[in-house]
Amino acid sequence: MLPDAEILKETKLNLKLFQSSEDPQWIEKRIDHIQSTLSANESQARLLQDRIIAYSLIIDKQQKHLAVLKQPGVKQFWYKLSDRLESQLNKYETTRLKNLEKCNKAEQDLITINHTIRVARKQLQILQSAYYQFTTPILENALTTQRNIS
Numbered sequence: 336m337l338p339d340a341e342i343l344k345e346t347k348l349n350l351k352l353f354q355s356s357e358d359p360q361w362i363e364k365r366i367d368h369i370q371s372t373l374s375a376n377e378s379q380a381r382l383l384q385d386r387i388i389a390y391s392l393i394i395d396k397q398q399k400h401l402a403v404l405k406q407p408g409v410k411q412f413w414y415k416l417s418d419r420l421e422s423q424l425n426k427y428e429t430t431r432l433k434n435l436e437k438c439n440k441a442e443q444d445l446i447t448i449n450h451t452i453r454v455a456r457k458q459l460q461i462l463q464s465a466y467y468q469f470t471t472p473i474l475e476n477a478l479t480t481q482r483n484i485s
Contacts, residue, residue: 362462363460366462369459373456380452383444387438397430404424
């Protein structure tokens with residue numbers, strides 16, 4: 336992942352290329368590409384947030400179940416009597432830790448996606464302002480020419 340400064344530097348370099356070529360189609364395509372990437376990343380971020388919520392609910396449920404097994408009671412007595420208490424505790428703890436790792440990975444992925452979204456929004460803002468700066472004088476000239484002809 337590139338730092339923000341490098342990405343913005345790359346965007347400004349692209350702007351210089353655009354300004355030297357003065358081709359509005361190039362920047363329109365670039366803006367469309369960034370917008371589609373941005374929308375895809377935003378939908379992926381929403382999916383990751385939903386996944387994190389689901390993992391958190393599962394982990395909480397497993398934590399409560401593990402606490403019930405550790406408390407003195409009928410279940411603990413039954414498992415202790417049948418020499419399965421330790422294996423059951425290890426099984427539930429292993430499952431809970433796996434889900435916790437999945438949740439942490441999803442959180443890290445969400446951080447990465449959010450960074451990508453933030454950078455894409457910066458790029459989009461820069462490119463759109465450059466596009467409007469380029470096209471506004473052209474439109475004004477066309478309107479003036481049309482008024483003079485009429």
